Amino acid sequence: MGTSHIPNRRDFIISAAGTTAAVCLGGCSLSSGENFMTTGHHKSGTAEDHRHWSAMASLALEKIKRGGCGYGDIRLMESRNQSLRAEDRRISGIRERFDSGYGIRALYKGAWGFAASSVFSQEEVERTAAKAVEVARASHLLMKSPVKLADEPIHVDKVVTHRRIDPFEVSLEDKAELLLRVSDVLHKRKGIIRTDGFLWMQRDVKFFASTEGTKLNFDLLAVGGSFGATAKGEDDFQSRNYIVPFYRTGYEHILQHDMVSHADRIAEEAIEKVHATQPAPGKYDLVLDPAHLALTIHESCGHPSELDRARGYEANYAGTSFLTPEKLGHFQYGSRHVNLIADNTRQGHMATTGYDDDGVAGQRWPIVERGIFRGYSTSREVASAIGDKRSRGSCRADSWASVPIVRIANVGLEPGNESLDSLIGEVKDGIYIEGRGSFSIDQKRYNFQFGGDAFWEIKNGKRGRMLKNVVYNGITPEFWNSCDGVGNRDTWREYGFITCGKGQPGQSGWMTHAASPARFRQINVIDPKA
Template identity: 40%
Template sequence: MMFSELGKKSLEEAVREGASYADIRIGKIFDENLTIKRGVPERVTLLQKSGFGVRAIAKGAWGFASSVDLTKNEIVETTRRAVKIALASSRLKKKDVALTPQTTQRDKYTTPLKRDPFKVPLDEKLDVLLQAERTVAGHSNLIKSSSAFFRAVREEKLFMNTDGSEIIQEITWCGGGLLGIAVRNSEVQRRSYPSPFRGSFSTKGYEFFQTLDLPGHAKEVGQEAVDLLDAEKCPSEETNLVIRGDQLALQIHESCGHPTELDRALGTEADYAGTSFLTPEKLGKLRYGSDKVNIVADATVPGGLGTFGYDDEGTKAKQAYLVKKGLFTGYQTSRETAHELELEESSGGMRADSPLALPLIRMTNINLLPGDWKAEEIVEDTKSGILMLTNTSWSIDDKRLNFQFGTEIAWKIRNGSKGKMLKNPTYTGITPEFWGSCNAISKDDWMMWGTPNCGKGVPGQVMYVGHGCGTARFRSVRVGLIK
């Protein structure tokens, strides 16, 4: 039976069982993961996941059921289970679920690729990783661990709902990175390229991985990891902080991406990740940052790791402002939460990490729009400060106000020049105060960073999201939190 016939069968069954709305996602995921560590292939794995998930509203409440067994009987049984679960939910509801209107879509979307990463011979990919990893390791005897990573993911999925939408998508992304760990006595320092968390990733083909040029950057990774062993410790002070994109991406993620998720703001993540300081009465009123700060959720930006054709409840990909000229102006929403705030449409942020999981409001690409500066000019314009690169630790409170980040490396800035290297850099702040102190944003080094490990929800899901940004400067930031 074709997937669309299975989907149709499920939706008919849901309605027959009493659902007022239902949708089904049927999909397959191919996930290739390669790791070369200390000269050997530590990991050469392929994960193939397939299945379906049915979401139903019955008696005004939600139910969801999923299974890996793609047969007609299982589709029918699982659909009945979803409706039964919805009926159980309806026993503890305060009001009926309502969805904001949506245009019915019958469409196809495929990630544009120049070279399909799954068609590139495995040995070609492994050769690149081996060469790069050996270069990191070969830099010095002090490099005690070195790794090179490649990952490619393809998601093929069909979405159908009782409103008549039928959307087929094939989303592909890939990328990779490098890690070098230098050890001397009990002193340990690490450097990653191009970003931590096994590298950077993009909804592009193998051509993206090639542009990363891991072998070409491997020597610098080894060199900086070793140099950090002799670097001065980051001082404890309040100073001008210049943050490069590979760290700023996570700052945006944690302090703007998560708090503008409307489910959090409405309290439905209170038990786990927490709520948000950006509560609905502040929409359009709260000054989130300086007037230089413009942040959008944009699922349409080419190459963004959160770029797609439609979200997992059939809303077409779009761009929505979250912060405009420093003012908090928008949320990332679903159809249900958009209706709660009487918004005209969903922002298109519903995503699930597999067909077996329930879609949640997830970041797509949360981008800090470019400013007027060149990255170099920001440093030249800074009399005294610190430049920080590449995240290594992160933590933020359950309303997304008090944050603390650590980066792999930093440099002192004195009189407009990059000075001494600093190790173990950390900084902390309160979200609106921090973004309110932003006084320079670059345009020339603006790029998309792809992070495949955003965790959210119960049961937990891991989503791939993108962040566009360059370099930015913040004044009077407290740095050096380690004793």
């Protein structure tokens, strides 16, 4: 890297005195009286002293109760985010973001109000609580069927993401050096005209308290990264990407993925791709790898199984769903090979936070079982509306300033019993697709179109040369019903997402989709420009 002279670096080292005291698996229970640790990140003197959070929460909850509300909660949060971007052989940006504040929900006669502020003072928390009540009272003017919250036991707990290496303790030089080494390897291949790299990490320290008595402390961490290379051909450009999937853990995850060791292959494949041919449009058998299926699952199963969408909450924005409640329990979503399970207890997955922002404990439940549509991602509000006794615990906000909404859970395709070789072995004329490309889907999640990051021809059971510009189009249930084989446990991989857009004002949702590769018969591959 270009830092040949670093005199007196010590002047610039910011005190990072705090140490991570308690480390346990997601969702572990500690005694309720324990003070929450200070994470000691940010700067001495300005980081919130979290011991005052509990007192602030009590003030807010008291104000809500006095305002005549049947339910209320407060989330106090402090987030630290760091990202590094590389473009070609330069670091194009290093950013640190510190964001803290609190959001207060009040339910007045079944009507919601929410107010949020970033000023941590007794007067401001009381003013903000009063504002939440005022907003809820205004909402009440337009409430015909009052919100009822599904019951949830009271929880007092502390959740800490398991980590070995705190990503914020790793020096920026080491991180920048990693991205620059990747760029160097990528640019060694002739024909690569552009490269990019990305590292990302976020810590969220959070305290949730409700008028029902739930009190939850969180220290959550997530990391991820990626790099890509673009090759120039005779009359087009093609890129190839490598993903270090977003994961709830420490920096060891970045190190384990050893980005540098994959760089030369990625550059080589970008070049092979730009010189590859485009398949003739028509029906092909597709074998889709987990990094690709993660997005297919997200769009075609995750979103339609959000109960708020199915109930019309997003009709004006993100859209509704073809998976309407009367289809529960009998609709043939996919073939018998298709088991799509939501699991917000799976360690390391992005939606595994112990409890959601309704204060509901993480759970595991089926969305699709042996092809039959079985369940939704829900919140306390929408669960009760379809008569469910308990929320699935999939209601999350993307910051203190956002109100919790139903979010896709960690929905994954359960492994089957085939090896990757046997999946491919039974394909005469097909395409193997890896990674994510361009995607688009209608607002009820029927008609979709997916590209990919890399494509290989399959001829007579063997993976052959690379292809490019492969785009397939289909109708969700027809597509999943054409699945006739899923890879075994050894082929199962996990991919985290952080940019799932939903809600007004817009929020970014986080979740993980795991999958084994799977085979789909006679899928419509189109000429994207015809």
